[in-house]
Amino acid sequence: MKFESLPNEIFLHCFEYLNAPDIFYAFEQLNPRFYRLIRTIPLRLNFEDINKLIFDRFCEKMLDYTEIQQQIYSLKLSNEQAYCQIQAFFTYFSLVEFTRLRSLTLIEIKENDIEQLSSTLPLLSQLMCLRLIPSLSVFYTLLDKLPKCKPNILSTPSISSTLSSQEIIPLTKLSVTFGMMNHIYQMLLHMPLLEYLNISRGLQFDSVSSADIGHLHGRVNHLKYLNVSDCMVNTDNLMDVIAYMINLRSLTVSVYENSDIIDASRWKHLITSSLSHLTVFRFRFGTFDRNEIIRKYEDFQTNFWIKEHQWYTECLLGDQILSQIFTIPYLNDTRLMGLKYVRHFNTRIDDSKTFDNVTDLHLPGKELMTSSGFYFPNxxxxVIHSLPVFANESDEQIFIRSLKRIMNLSNVKHLEIPLCSQTTRPTILLEILKEAPNLSSLNIYNCAVDILKTNMEICRYTSEMIKKLQFCVYSQPNPCQKPHDVSSIHKVFPNVEHLTCHQTQPDSCLFLLNNLPKLSTLTIHFYQSRDNGSFNKVKEELSKLKNIFFYEEILRDIQHVKLMAFGFWIDRGDITT
Incomplete structure (x- = not known):
């Protein structure tokens, strides 16, 4: 059967998995049938990690054919890769133009985006799914701007200080990164249709009274999936809130430094008395008392946990570091910090796949030489926090073998390594590049360029492989504190597409824009003194460039100096005047 002979139903099913720009650029000009068909389907529009040229072209298409805006039911915008994408989108559209929008994801919201969002969010009456990944201050600014409707029946008094008791936010899915747990509990009163809730890095300093939590009765009956990840909580409050989620199917709880929550008997009582529909329960709890972990681990080995539900657990025991107890496999949305642990598990249970879901690993290099019993295939x-001293090539080979013993390097896509011109041999990076063919993202110290540019073999690998580069190692400060010289970056990383530079000069962006031909996004951080006249000259030069969306932000305002950020999103045509 020929491709074009397939019925429309098959194409409609396939289109559900494709991004709107891909659908239009692949099918719009194919023939009249597809031209008409793609203008009748709901569209998912995901601009995350998209090329600016494609972004501009599709936005312009939606301006020319406004009916496409009415086809968009899901929209995802992100400032994470393109520092200013959300603001760039707002130069084309207001969210209210997408009248059938049901799902909205906004990543790394900037303070400058708040005004636009505050005025439009209340008007998105069809919105059912909202995912915000903002700063803490942005979250609370937008909280009372969520779309609301008046209920016919539900009118339980509210403990929220920002919403009236009659207002309902008609969301079915909500994901929040950062937030006060007290406020999130209050917010649940206004979301009786919520089915999925994800809370990441929530904080709680004050307890909520049982009477106030009791207002949730009947208000969270639709909730089926709850994920509380890397949060600081009051155990009593959390369990009391969960007890009202009587239709919960899946529960994930990740809480550190809270021994009260490690209570198998209490969890069993909660599940048997209130959560009769629960089929998935995953947790990770931590405390600095390893002996307490061992004692409480035994309470999770009863028939209720092992035979009735097959919820198997394991411990990571450490000295003077946080010990953990968790359901296996280890949670996939968390990073493992180091290998300085002893594994403690039930030998009758298969432990070979315990860490199959771990995708993000942080560790000091010295731990590699002594670690055993760990393997991370995915x-x-x-992130390597520190490197041992390599006296010669033999030491480097031992280090690489240690890496390969605990992980499959062929799956690694991002590497952060404290490579420094004064302390490290450059060939250690070369050995890793050889063993990690899919590596495309790199964080190193800016001074490392000086030692890399003299090694032609390293330059060949970095030229071919590295597409995303950050001159910032978050795990520890730069030991040599050398000022950031960008003049050699293009010699070592000529094909980099995404670049972030810290503590550089504002005029460095002009050099980078003109010497990195494939650069798509650029972010530089620098200090500007109040009497620095060169700053305005740089901005004047930047204004002459074409096909670039430029974003300026004050990150910190100190007495006589500002920490500034310039963000650039580049359409790689001719950027010169």
């Missing part, structure tokens, strides 16, 4: 991001 690591995507590797």
């Amino acid at each position: 690591i995507r991001s590797l």
Whole structure:
């Protein structure tokens, strides 16, 4: 059967998995049938990690054919890769133009985006799914701007200080990164249709009274999936809130430094008395008392946990570091910090796949030489906090063998390594590049360029492989504190597409824009003194460039100096005047 002979139903099913720009650029000009068909289907529009040229072209298409805006039911915008994408989108559209929008994801919201969002969010009456990944201050600014409707029946008094008792936010899915747990509990009163809730890095300093939590009765009956990840909580409050989620199917709880929550008997009582529909329960709890972990681990080995539900657990025991107890496999949305642990598990249970879901690993290099009993087949991001002293090539080979013993390096896509011109041999990076063919993202110290540019073999690998580069190692400060010289970056990383530079000069962006031909996004951080006249000259030069969306932000305002950020999103045509 020929491709074009397939019925429309098959194409409609396939289109559900494709991004709107891909659908239009692949099918719009194919023939009249597809031209008409793609203008009748709901569209998912995901601009995350998209090329600016494609972004501009599709936005312009939606301006020319406004009916496409009415086809968009899901929209995802992100400032994470393109520092200013959300603001760039707002130069084309207001969210209210997408009248059938049901799902909205906004990643790394900037303070400058708040005004636009505050005025439009209340008007999105069809919105059912909202995912915000903002700063803490942005979250609370937008909280009372969520779309609301008046209920016919539900009118339980509210403990929220920002919403009236009659207002209902008609969301079915909500994901929040950062937030006060007290406020999130209050917010649940206004979301009786919520089916999925994800809370990441929530904080709670004050307890909520049982009477106030009791207002949730009947208000969270639709909730089926709850994920509380890396949060600081009051155990009593959390369990009391969960007890009202009587239709919960899946529960994930990740809480550190809270021994009260490690209570098998209490969890069993909660599940048997209130959560009769629960089929998935995953947790990770931590405390600095390893002996307490061992004692409480035994309470999770009863028939209720092992035979009735097959919820198997394991411990990571450490000295003077946080010990953990968790359901296996280890949670996939968390990073593992180091290997300085002893594994403690039930030998009758298969432990070979315990860490299959771990994709993000942080570890000091010295721990590699002594670690045993760990293997991570699917690591995507590797952060090495410190490197041992390599006296010769033999030491480097031992280090590489140690890496290969605990992980499959061929899956690693991002590497952060404290490579420094004064302390490290450059060939250690070369050995890793050889063993990690899919590596495309790199964080190193800016001074490392000086030692890399003299090694032609390293330059060949970095030229071919590295597409995303950050001159910032978050795991520890730069020991040599050398000022950031960008003049050699294009010699070592000529094909980099995404670049972030810290503590550089504002005029460095002009050099980078003109010497990195494939650069798509650029972010530089620098200090500007109040009497620095060169700053305005740089901005004047930047204004002459074409096909670039430029974003300026004050990150910190100190007495006589500002920490500034310039963000650039580049359409790689001719950027010169």
